[in-house]
Amino acid sequence: MPRVRDPLWEYVESTAQKKNKCKFCQLEISGGISRLKYHWAKMIGHDVSPCTVVTDEVIELALNAITEIEDRPRVNKKARGSNSKEGNTSSSFNFGSQQSVYRASGQSSTVSYQPKVLELLKKKEKEVADAMGVKFLVANNLAFNILRSHKLREWCLAIGKYGEGYVPPGSETARTKILGSLKDEATMYVKSVQESWEDTGCTLMSDGWTDARRRHHVNLLASSPSGIVFLKSEVVKEKQTGEYLANFIMSTMEEIGSHNMVQVVTDKASNYGSAGAIIQSRYPHVFKTSCATHCIDLILEDIDKLPSQAHKRTKEDDAKALVEVIQSNAFWIKGNEVVAIVEPIVKLLRMVDGDECTLGYIYEGVIRVKESIKVILNNDKDKYDPYLAIIERKRIQRLHSPIHAVAAYLNPKFYYEKIVKMDNEIRDGMSKVRQKLLTSEERKTFTGEITFYHARHSKIFTPMAVDALSNTHPRT
Numbered sequence: 184m185p186r187v188r189d190p191l192w193e194y195v196e197s198t199a200q201k202k203n204k205c206k207f208c209q210l211e212i213s214g215g216i217s218r219l220k221y222h223w224a225k226m227i228g229h230d231v232s233p234c235t236v237v238t239d240e241v242i243e244l245a246l247n248a249i250t251e252i253e254d255r256p257r258v259n260k261k262a263r264g265s266n267s268k269e270g271n272t273s274s275s276f277n278f279g280s281q282q283s284v285y286r287a288s289g290q291s292s293t294v295s296y297q298p299k300v301l302e303l304l305k306k307k308e309k310e311v312a313d314a315m316g317v318k319f320l321v322a323n324n325l326a327f328n329i330l331r332s333h334k335l336r337e338w339c340l341a342i343g344k345y346g347e348g349y350v351p352p353g354s355e356t357a358r359t360k361i362l363g364s365l366k367d368e369a370t371m372y373v374k375s376v377q378e379s380w381e382d383t384g385c386t387l388m389s390d391g392w393t394d395a396r397r398r399h400h401v402n403l404l405a406s407s408p409s410g411i412v413f414l415k416s417e418v419v420k421e422k423q424t425g426e427y428l429a430n431f432i433m434s435t436m437e438e439i440g441s442h443n444m445v446q447v448v449t450d451k452a453s454n455y456g457s458a459g460a461i462i463q464s465r466y467p468h469v470f471k472t473s474c475a476t477h478c479i480d481l482i483l484e485d486i487d488k489l490p491s492q493a494h495k496r497t498k499e500d501d502a503k504a505l506v507e508v509i510q511s512n513a514f515w516i517k518g519n520e521v522v523a524i525v526e527p528i529v530k531l532l533r534m535v536d537g538d539e540c541t542l543g544y545i546y547e548g549v550i551r552v553k554e555s556i557k558v559i560l561n562n563d564k565d566k567y568d569p570y571l572a573i574i575e576r577k578r579i580q581r582l583h584s585p586i587h588a589v590a591a592y593l594n595p596k597f598y599y600e601k602i603v604k605m606d607n608e609i610r611d612g613m614s615k616v617r618q619k620l621l622t623s624e625e626r627k628t629f630t631g632e633i634t635f636y637h638a639r640h641s642k643i644f645t646p647m648a649v650d651a652l653s654n655t656h657p658r659t
Contacts, residue, residue, distance in 0.1 A: 189216050191248060194223070194241055207236045213650070220245045225333060235534045235541070239331065246336065247309075250343070372410070377439065379409040384445040384620075387414075388474075389432060389455070391423075399423065403435050408540060414439070425457025433462060445620065446470035446586060450477045468619045470586050475535040475545050478582040483528060485573045486521075520559070524570060527555040546591035547603055549578055585612030596652040598636070599644055605637070 195216065196204040202211045203219060210232070212218055218231045223245035225233035237245075320327060329335060342349050352361060385407040393399050401423075403414040414435055421427060436444055447462055447469060449455040459471035508514050531548045535541050541548075553571050560566040589612045597603040613633075621629055635643050 191216055191220060191244060195219060205234055208234050220248050224249055236530050373412045376409045376412050380407055380443040383407050384443055386446050386448055387444055388448045401431060423454050425454045425461060428454055428458035429461035441466055444469050446472045448472045448474055450474050472584045473581045475582060478577055479532045482574055482577045489569055523559045524556050527552045543590040543594035546587045547597050585615040588612035589616045599639060599652060
């Protein structure tokens with residue numbers, strides 16, 4: 184009987200190099216569908232990086248597939264051969280376990296058999312479990328995006344391994360004994376991350392928010408290749424001037440070691456702008472960078488303000504006129520066009536709005552978005568110019584940073600495949616990064632290494648390194 188094609192192949196493209204390419208993030212890997220399942224499920228430790236733009240539906244499909252793979256019983260080939268005759272004469276099955284064992288003439292075989300009825304029952308049980316999970320979210324007023332949490336999925340997998348009869352801990356046990364042990368674990372994690380800053384440096388990120396009592400808070404977090412850690416939060420009791428914010432940020436820098444700081448990321452509000460200037464005057468080696476997520480949000484807001492050719496409002500814009508607009512072909516043609524234009528921008532937003540390190544992808548990501556919009560609009564300059572003008576204006580005003588350009592250039596995949604090339608912006612960024620972050624002795628070494636890199640020398644781009652370009656993060 185022919186094997187049924189795995190439905191997840193729908194999200195794979197074959198390349199000329201006989202590799203499989205993820206349709207979401209364009210990652211190319213060698214091997215079959217199994218590695219891509221771990222890639223989509225965002226499960227680390229399987230020789231493939233997590234996908235940053237995969238949809239929730241595919242994550243669920245991949246996780247289900249992985250669960251089936253890992254739960255699949257191992258078949259003893261010798262036993263399978265010796266018991267094949269008995270297997271045709273018995274109809275007794277043990278329905279009490281997930282791995283139904285074939286029984287013949289009172290003797291148990293090591294051959295596992297999954298009747299279709301069990302598969303149907305398992306599917307129904309999953310539907311019930313899914314519904315109960317959604318009820319839990321609604322009853323406790325929890326956001327649905329909590330289902331994207333890796334920790335939730337790890338918990339579900341742990342419950343599955345425990346088996347039937349698992350009962351969650353009581354609230355008292357959870358908030359005392361278990362939380363206490365997790366606090367010790369978290370403290371050790373934070374300490375290990377902080378120790379890594381001596382080698383890699385870190386990025387200080389500020390985040391402001393207002394609580395239900397209309398009090399404004401400022402959070403500070405530190406990001407590095409080893410992970411993101413929360414540092415402190417402060418309730419703002421006075422006017423948020425640039426000087427106030429700068430003093431709050433600089434006091435934290437001194438606590439964790441200002442020499443470990445590579446950049447400070449904030450939004451582009453005027454008070455944060457003046458705070459950044461104060462910080463840079465005191466710490467010349469630190470870059471001031473705007474939040475990429477905030478910048479992309481503003482791009483989408485400005486696109487929403489563009490005049491629509493499908494609907495020109497008039498004073499007589501009543502319900503009848505609105506119906507005519509909605510029923511017109513022009514409205515839906517323009518609507519589909521806008522959705523297509525916004526899609527690559529939203530993909531970029533999803534990429535940067537996560538926990539993964541995306542610094543080496545932002546510069547190239549903006550280039551890719553602009554090229555995608557040109558293709559969508561059939562390279563019609565009159566059509567794509569307004570969109571590209573918004574993207575470029577926001578990039579220059581808010582997102583442009585030497586460190587983004589250099590990170591893209593030093594992303595080996597982009598440079599080796601000539602996606603990103605040396606230009607004036609990258610050359611200027613390289614000069615500033617070299618001057619700010621390296622000692623005079625380190626600059627000599629850096630100059631020699633960058634010469635090899637620029638020439639795509641085999642000393643750096645070895646065959647093994649080239650093979651790893653598509654499935655390994657640059658920082659590894």
